[in-house]
Amino acid sequence: MNNNKRVTVIFYDVDTLELNHHVDEFPVEHEGRVIIPNSFKQGKSIVAVCEGENTILKTEFAV
Template identity: 50%
Template sequence: MMNTKKVTVFYYENISLELNVSTDDYSYNESGRVIIPEEFKENRSIIAVCEGEVNVLNKVGDRVLPIENVA
């Protein structure tokens, strides 16, 4: 049985500037570093990996108005 940690990953899709958040259980190596699968990393830029489930209250862009509402 592999040891896993629940982590929250902050990332950008390579086609968007929207900050995304994903929480999942991942294996980790003997030094404690989480091993994120290549399939998850494909076409993404990972910004941060946090231990545990993070409750995000606000993130960049959450309060930006749609372009059609800008004067």
């Protein structure tokens, strides 16, 4: 049984404040919650974790 789930993580880089995303497979707890390792979280402020591979089309910010 595969205990990983493919997700898209949307996050800000804490140094540049640039909005980014990353698609990867992460382990899942028995309740179904995705476990994002601390090594991945370093230097990031995570905004959302979306199920599956999502394509970010465009982001714009109001000035």
